[in-house]
Amino acid sequence: MGLLSIIRKIKRKEKEMRILMVGLDNSGKTTIVLKINGEDTSVISPTLGFNIKTIVYDKYTLNIWDVGGQRTIRSYWRNYFEQTDGLIWVVDSSDLRRLDDCKMELDNLLKEERLSGASLLIFANKQDIQGALTPSEIEKVLNLDAMDKTRHWKIIGCSAYTGEGLLEGFDWLVQDIASRIYVLD
Amino acid sequence: MEAGDRDRSRDPSSTAGEGSDSEIERKRAQMIERLSNLHQARVQSSAREKSDSAPPSESTEAFLARFSDSKREIETRIADSKTVTDAESVKSRLEQIAKSIEEMEKLVAENSYFLPSYEVRSALRSVAELRQGLEVLNSELVPKKKFSFKSKSVKKGLSLSRPVAAEGTDSEPDTAEKGRFKARESPGFRSRTGEVLVKDFKGLEVGEFTISDLEECEVRLIGRVRAIYVHRLRNCKVYAGPVLGSILIEDVEDCVFVLASHQIRIHHAKKCDFYLRVRSRPIIEDCGGVRFGPYCLEYEGIDGDLKESRLDEETGNWGNVDDFKWLRAVQSPNWSVVPEKERVGTVIIDNKMSG
């Protein structure tokens, strides 16, 4: 096997990004993935295990892992941490009551060493709902400024319902991962 | 896959013409070095992280071999079970098969980071097929059992003493809503006792609606909303028109709900009846003694509201409940169907406050 075929092999992997999407149940993860992929969002059941979606985005292939957020299955999130390039944390901005829960789960996740190198995108979802907290309010509640300074992160308001904000979020995430990992291009 | 590689620019034959000067050569050499360093680093770090658990093979072949072994094994077990008649061993067989399928899914998840995505998807498809096979087996073996179970558990009072729900999650702080966002409360009914609470959403742009901390109240919601959050109700009745998004219910006891929504999630409910129309499968978690029946609400203009919310069709999903505390093929002991003669019948509401 010559060097060039090695390079080709590595390169092909290089173009792939592994993205883990988590958050409390009902936050809208599955809806976001289907919406960004242009699929029908009218019948979505709560996720019992996980879904994987492969999406070609710019010149990258995103493997998106959408993992169910019901309390019982949150302990399985750790099965998916390995080799994660990007982490998307989805918040239901209209569910004020469970924001403490949401903060606690996010804090736990960020302690995880296997995720320490991952870029973090926080989607403040359901912005179309009247009374939803704004992204900057969510940022305060989740105390994002206290995060480890080495972490690349961004919070973006979005609505999986209207599609607003989704591309902006994915653009940032993909660019950020690309600039960290694929410096060679 | 090799054949589909269109990345001709890295093919020596296509770069030859670009002038293979030493500058390009040097850059390429650097790139190779950095790439292999990066690759090494990734492999090493994943090996390091994995060393405390199962030894990583990181080989697609090894994964596929293991995966297809257990797939075959499960298929055999499903086939073998078709002839089993003894109820007890049917039950334990079904449960064991379900558990093995879960383990297969976990195997896929754990190995997914190095598997080609095609393999991941086809492995997941196999898992789904096995689940389906199990479900078929289940319906072949235990249809009567399932039915008799349901009619047994609906006897009032029987399930009341079963200590199902709790499990410590109740220690969840109740402070969130009392804390930061008191100043900005969303529309809703909160902290009432013994009242009839009526809200007509017609002509209003209502986003989410919250119903919390009620005792012995009757809530009537007429018209459409995007989302409903229900928290801490005792001895209440809640009747609501269609919800375009989802309903989230937590910590309710001795209540009756008549609801229509695209999604419904129920956590920590005890001894409640739910009459639902849902587009997707309703789910319960940490519930006990909950029963389900079809939606049965009437108010003036409800047909139009249901239609606009795409909830005019009976999907039958009210009976397809997924219990997150019982991810097995056999019927969950935590929920049942309300027998027809015990159902509430059509509930007619209007927006007048007449008791």
Ligand SMILES: Nc1nc2c(ncn2[C@@H]2O[C@H](COP(=O)(O)OP(=O)(O)OP(=O)(O)O)[C@@H](O)[C@H]2O)c(=O)[nH]1
């Ligand atoms: N109004 C509104 N509703 C949304 C939005 N995003 C999702 N929803 C609704 O929220 C509910 C939950 O969405 P899902 O995508 O199933 O949530 P999830 O995070 O995948 O939930 P789990 O699979 O249980 O972890 C659905 O009823 C969606 O229609 C949004 O941006 N606006």
Ligand SMILES: [Mg+2]
């Ligand atoms: Mg989901």
